[in-house]
Amino acid sequence: MDRQIVAPVQPARGALRPLGLDEVQITGGFWAGRQQVNGTVSIQHCDHWETRVGWIDNFRRAAAGTLPEGRTGREFSDSDVYKMVEAMAWEVGRTGDPVLEARIGELTALIGTVQEPDGYLNTRFGRPGQGARYSDLAWGHELYCYGHLLQAAVARLRTGHDDELVAIARRAADHVCEAFGPDGIAGVCGHAEIEVALVELARATGERRYLDQAALFVERRGHGTLPDIEFGREYYQDDVPVREATVLRGHSVRALYLAAGAIDLAVDTHDDALLAAVEQQVRTTLARRTYLTGGMGSHHQDEAFGDDYELPPDRAYCETCAGVGSVMVAWRLLLASGDTAWGDVVERALFNVVAVSPAQDGRSFFYTNPLHKRVPGEPAAPDEVSQRALARLRAPWFEVSCCPTNVARTVAQLAAYLATVSDDGVQLHQYAPARIVTRLGDGSDVGLEVRTRYPDEGTVTVRVTRTPAHAWELALRVPAWARGATVDGEAVDGPVARVRRVFAVGDEVTLRLPVRPRLTVPDDRVDAVRGCVAVEKGPVVLCVESTDLPDGLQVDEIRLDLTLPVVDDPQGAVAKGLRVQQTDDAWPYRDASGPLAATGEPFAMRLVPYHSWANRGPSTMRVWIPAG
């Protein structure tokens, strides 16, 4: 290749080639606003808190030789520093921010002082008074922490900085290959992450041994080397070998990170059987273990996927990090297969899991993302570490604070998920105002400018700003919900609108997607929301928030009247609501022959994007509304 690669994911092969941040930029709209807040507020907010709670100081203490005294945070707190550096790296790649660049340098220098001569690097293990290195693979998270260090280094390499952080990461990766190689410890980390990171570092550096080590980790898992625990070995996917599993299971973030790593490995090693196995697991997970929002994880107790169709909206866990993980997985499957329908999965998780986590001001975050809130959350104090992510609204920081930095790194690299190229065309997967300048596989330069008010409106106009003289194909993803889509006025049949011709500079192609409120019902097997409907609008799941209900109504006192259409509205939609009369406080089960709960006067019921909820004070909320 004749150009620098600046994409977060860069497979050795695949149906489609990802674009880097140098090739595509988001220039306005929903995600540009999110990137602006992320780059100017949220990343700094993370730095502030990691400083304040001492997770950065852990490195200083390690360097000073005073640990374990004074160490703060959980066993994996190093990883949050690395994830923040990764977010900074992508943000520097996006904007060139010199303050963030300087901060990366400071943090890199600090991290470097902690690395031991053989490459080992961790503030929690290996010193007198601490556990021995790798003495607790199940819970110690040492390899998980390396994984995020490697990802940060990959971000630096991919954004043009072959710097000290990369050197540190390479030493760490070399150490991992020594310690866990064919003659080393025959174990895996309780929390997958090193796998995906090693493959990406192999891609970014050309070091084959990192890929080989990732293969060892992927193949070792599922053979019961980790201890059996209350939740079973499926908690950390050590119950069944990766290539023999049929569905994602156990801790959802661990399962998704492992799946991403296995896909990367399968692609780069031409292991089609492994790729097909993981793809099938993900498809089954989407069919049976995924919320309407794209959220994953039904259990609080073990942060895990539940059984098939066990998808309670009120007890949904839907960890923000699982949303990030599902974007990672779906994007990799898209690149590998060329099946643009994976873009639907990416889009759903971005708008309805990743986007709901940060508050509009970028200074607080949801850790879990339930689809039904029965009791208004108690606001978290703005200067308090939240112990109680579950009972509260968004919180500024958590004792386990994986989500804020995960959102930060994802939002900073978001442009890379908009488009891909093939030998003779460009594929648009996500719609946002954007500028694209790239080169097709045949070497032709192509430039595009995208104008749209998506997701509020469904018109997407693509203007050609650079083109070769010969014909090429512009392919536009048509989401599964977009029945009746047109491109340049002609009906589109199927999941992709393809325009193949000789383009001239200034040519425009206009895709129209039917972005208007639509009613969605669940499969009969999703028991927890039987008899309910949801309203979606384009890629955005809507919800009812008590803030918008008249007369102090709460969301358990309403039904949605299906006899009238749901009307479009700039803020979302308006439906006909019915008030349910519920005045008794008796045994809540009654003879089936008795009367139904009566409904009172209808009212105009506003629905707003789920990603926007809880930005106007404590409220009750529901996505699935009883149909009545």
Place this chain on the structure above:
Amino acid sequence: MDRQIVAPVQPARGALRPLGLDEVQITGGFWAGRQQVNGTVSIQHCDHWETRVGWIDNFRRAAAGTLPEGRTGREFSDSDVYKMVEAMAWEVGRTGDPVLEARIGELTALIGTVQEPDGYLNTRFGRPGQGARYSDLAWGHELYCYGHLLQAAVARLRTGHDDELVAIARRAADHVCEAFGPDGIAGVCGHAEIEVALVELARATGERRYLDQAALFVERRGHGTLPDIEFGREYYQDDVPVREATVLRGHSVRALYLAAGAIDLAVDTHDDALLAAVEQQVRTTLARRTYLTGGMGSHHQDEAFGDDYELPPDRAYCETCAGVGSVMVAWRLLLASGDTAWGDVVERALFNVVAVSPAQDGRSFFYTNPLHKRVPGEPAAPDEVSQRALARLRAPWFEVSCCPTNVARTVAQLAAYLATVSDDGVQLHQYAPARIVTRLGDGSDVGLEVRTRYPDEGTVTVRVTRTPAHAWELALRVPAWARGATVDGEAVDGPVARVRRVFAVGDEVTLRLPVRPRLTVPDDRVDAVRGCVAVEKGPVVLCVESTDLPDGLQVDEIRLDLTLPVVDDPQGAVAKGLRVQQTDDAWPYRDASGPLAATGEPFAMRLVPYHSWANRGPSTMRVWIPAG
């Protein structure tokens, strides 16, 4: 009083006087069978396991001075030995079993050797290498363990043995009064239990200081002396003072034990405000936070009540011990108020929570009791301690094994819940073949013999075997579901059938309750089972178990056809089932305008008692069935 008191609960006052095991015996039927298995198998099974896992040996090691080395079990394992001794004590009271009596003596001697001169008694704290006494009130469970020791001693006293166990318990109680009295540690135990035990020991011994100490503990709770934790202080009811709370919340067993203690305290101190507060909390809990089975607790993570109406059947926790706790609470409210409707609550929890826990052979137990099982459980190995209570069928023993001994002590004392007396009458609350010989408040001797096949059939015949010459009242509870009940052929209006007259020996009164299958629907706010029906038959909740479905159908593939009646059947009931055609494996949310899932050929769908499920091998099961 001129007679020995052998009732497990003996308030200082109250509308009704409980009967002791010397006054009422179960002579046949459902519960006699359960008592037989309990007394000849389950109690011995508990002794076997407590020996095997070393929880009894902990006392031996303590006496030998070798602790903490070799100590096994959790911090509260002493309590399970005490609960087992309590079960043995009630069983000896019931049957006079000399082998159990001897075993109580052995265990008492062993326990006594561990008690320190000041009365302190615990195998987990206070020795070199262990935590200091009372250094961890939140999680240490020392007071909780005393509570169960005291309850065991009360059982001995109430069954005629003022023995060494009683002396040990009094020394322990005296120590608690010293250590936690007005000038002592101003704290409470993280797990309520000492409160109810101190009141009962005060009743059994006449020691007022135990009652005063219980009052201190009840009043101290709710003021935040325990640490704030991830689940909030409501986990151990330390968020709001007992008399200010509006509903039971947090860890369900803790909440129920505390409520039982607060009721006992309120009754014996004539504190009507406290009694009314707790009664209202329980009423609200029954209206909003209780499953159809009477089970309580919607959360696995914190073993807690959920929000109002958050009652998912598949993720129901419904811990067996919470069922025991709800029986304790409802029985106390019945005695205090004379409102026989509390007998409905006792009955529901007994038949549908307590009774489902033990396997028919008495050798394995459910810890949690969900109302919907989506995946067949994996059988627990008969000689293995279960780490994984949740994923498996009943297990012989658990790492946390509170439930088996709790069931054992409850079943052994069950006869005491059948009847009460007042000044001028006898009240029957639970229906089983029984023999009652008692004395009314006015001093008259009364004898009754109850014949019935309840709960399989609804006819209850009460024969008078002894009676004074003057008129008195026989009151028979009529459950809320029993519309159309008759007594001696006359329709009964209201929750009690009262027959007041001059009885002669040989007179019979016949109550007929309409025990036949009936359809039950949930309140609109119980979202998780919207659109479903349940079938109840008398006090027994029925369920569909895949074992009974044709052609290998699972319970997520069926609907119940409401157009045909549910037919009575000796095993339970038979309804018309419909098979739902579900062949796809795609995104499980679809446009509301699309077709409904099709239903196939109808079939005869057997329903069996929920308490009997999972005795015929692994199966899927559901109580709430989609109506179609």
